[in-house]
Amino acid sequence: MSLRIALLGLLDAKGPASGYDLAKAFERSLNHVWQAGHTQIYPELVKMADDGLVEVESEGARGRKIYAITREGTAWLHEWLVGHDPSTVVRSEAALKAFLLTLLGPGEAIEVVTQIKAHAQARLTGLECLGTPASEAFTGRFALDLGRRQAQAMIDWANATLATLEGRRVPGASQGA
Amino acid sequence: MSLRIALLGLLDAKGPASGYDLAKAFERSLNHVWQAGHTQIYPELVKMADDGLVEVESEGARGRKIYAITREGTAWLHEWLVGHDPSTVVRSEAALKAFLLTLLGPGEAIEVVTQIKAHAQARLTGLECLGTPASEAFTGRFALDLGRRQAQAMIDWANATLATLEGRRVPGASQGA
DNA sequence: AGCTACATGTAAGACGTTACATGATTTT
DNA sequence: AAAATCATGTAACGTCTTACATGTAGCT
Structure with a gap:
C-alpha cells in the first residue's frame, strides 16, 4: 500500500503529473524515504x-498521460497518514553486517565498519545538498531532517564501534544518546 | 541474498540448528535487523x-532436521560480509509519513509525530531489554547498539519536529549531531 | 482426552527488480 | 542523421506475506 501513499502524496503536494514525472520525483525527492522505478509506477497508476x-x-x-488525485484519493491518503500504524519491519543490510560483525577477525571487522561509515557519510552529504537551512518550507523537509539524523546516528555508531574494535573502549557498552 | 546471509550467520555463530530453531532465533535476536518467518526459511534452507x-x-x-553450515557456506558468508556493497534501499513507513507531514494540518501532524515517537520509544525499550551493559560479548551486540542509536535518533527527531509544529522553534533548520 | 509446543511444509498473491520492447520529440 | 531525452509499457523472475495443511510429543 505504501507505493500508493507515496504516489498520492506527490500528486497531492505538487499537483497533476504523468507517470514519468512521478518517477523523476521519486528519484529526486522521495529517494531517501521510498523507492520505485517506472516499471512499478505505471501499472500502479492504472490500478x-x-x-x-x-x-x-x-x-x-x-502519449503523455496526466494523472490527478481525486477527492476519494485525498480522503484515502489522509486516512492512512493519521490512522495507519506504521509497520516496524526493518530490513537493513548494514544492520545485518553489524549483527554478524563478531564472526569476523578484528581487521576485517574494521574494514566492514569503515565501509558502512563511508556509505553513511555519502548519504549524509547527499541529503545536505537537497535542502539548505535557509529554504524553510518545502514538502519533505521533515523527512530530510529525519534522514540526516539517521545517517548521523550510523556515523556515530561506526565511530564508537571502530573505537571498540581498536581496543580504545569497552565493547558493547551503552553510550547513551 | 540477505536471507541466506542471515541464516548462514546464525548457523556459523550458534552451531547446527533446525529450521524451527532458526525461525525462533529470528524472532528473538535478529528481529530488529532482518525479518523472516518459517514459510520463508524452510524452502530457503532446501535451496x-x-x-x-x-x-x-x-x-x-x-521429523526435525538439523542443518550445519559447510566450509563453502562459511567462505560465502565471509565473502559477502567483506566484499558486498550494502544496498542503500530504504523503505520506511515512518519516514514516508514524515515526508508527507506538510500535507496535514498542525493538529493532525502533531498526532502523527506523537505516534511515531511512541513507536520509537517502544522499540528502544524492547532493545534495552535484549542486552545489559554488563554482558560484554554476544553475537549481535554491535547491531543492538546501532538499533538503540537509530531509535534514539527517531525520538530526537520527533521531539524537534513537535517543537517546530508547536511553534517553539524555526522549521526545517539543521539541528546538528 | 484435550491442549500446547514442536516441527515441517505448500500455495496464492502482493510487492519489487531487471531486462526487454517500442515509439515520439528535441538537441547536436 | 544520429544521439539524447521523453514517455509508456510487458514479461520473467525473485522476494515476502498470509492462509492453509499435516502430524508428533509432552503435559494436565
Whole structure:
C-alpha cells in the first residue's frame, strides 16, 4: 500500500503529473524515504485509476498521460497518514553486517565498519545538498531532517564501534544518546 | 541474498540448528535487523542445501532436521560480509509519513509525530531489554547498539519536529549531531 | 482426552527488480 | 542523421506475506 501513499502524496503536494514525472520525483525527492522505478509506477497508476483514487486529467504529446488525485484519493491518503500504524519491519543490510560483525577477525571487522561509515557519510552529504537551512518550507523537509539524523546516528555508531574494535573502549557498552 | 546471509550467520555463530530453531532465533535476536518467518526459511534452507552452503547433519524426533553450515557456506558468508556493497534501499513507513507531514494540518501532524515517537520509544525499550551493559560479548551486540542509536535518533527527531509544529522553534533548520 | 509446543511444509498473491520492447520529440 | 531525452509499457523472475495443511510429543 505504501507505493500508493507515496504516489498520492506527490500528486497531492505538487499537483497533476504523468507517470514519468512521478518517477523523476521519486528519484529526486522521495529517494531517501521510498523507492520505485517506472516499471512499478505505471501499472500502479492504472490500478489506482481503477480504484478511483486518481484519474487521467488529460493526455499530452507523446502519449503523455496526466494523472490527478481525486477527492476519494485525498480522503484515502489522509486516512492512512493519521490512522495507519506504521509497520516496524526493518530490513537493513548494514544492520545485518553489524549483527554478524563478531564472526569476523578484528581487521576485517574494521574494514566492514569503515565501509558502512563511508556509505553513511555519502548519504549524509547527499541529503545536505537537497535542502539548505535557509529554504524553510518545502514538502519533505521533515523527512530530510529525519534522514540526516539517521545517517548521523550510523556515523556515530561506526565511530564508537571502530573505537571498540581498536581496543580504545569497552565493547558493547551503552553510550547513551 | 540477505536471507541466506542471515541464516548462514546464525548457523556459523550458534552451531547446527533446525529450521524451527532458526525461525525462533529470528524472532528473538535478529528481529530488529532482518525479518523472516518459517514459510520463508524452510524452502530457503532446501535451496541452500542444493547449493552446498548448508547440509543436513542429522534428523531428530518429529521429523526435525538439523542443518550445519559447510566450509563453502562459511567462505560465502565471509565473502559477502567483506566484499558486498550494502544496498542503500530504504523503505520506511515512518519516514514516508514524515515526508508527507506538510500535507496535514498542525493538529493532525502533531498526532502523527506523537505516534511515531511512541513507536520509537517502544522499540528502544524492547532493545534495552535484549542486552545489559554488563554482558560484554554476544553475537549481535554491535547491531543492538546501532538499533538503540537509530531509535534514539527517531525520538530526537520527533521531539524537534513537535517543537517546530508547536511553534517553539524555526522549521526545517539543521539541528546538528 | 484435550491442549500446547514442536516441527515441517505448500500455495496464492502482493510487492519489487531487471531486462526487454517500442515509439515520439528535441538537441547536436 | 544520429544521439539524447521523453514517455509508456510487458514479461520473467525473485522476494515476502498470509492462509492453509499435516502430524508428533509432552503435559494436565
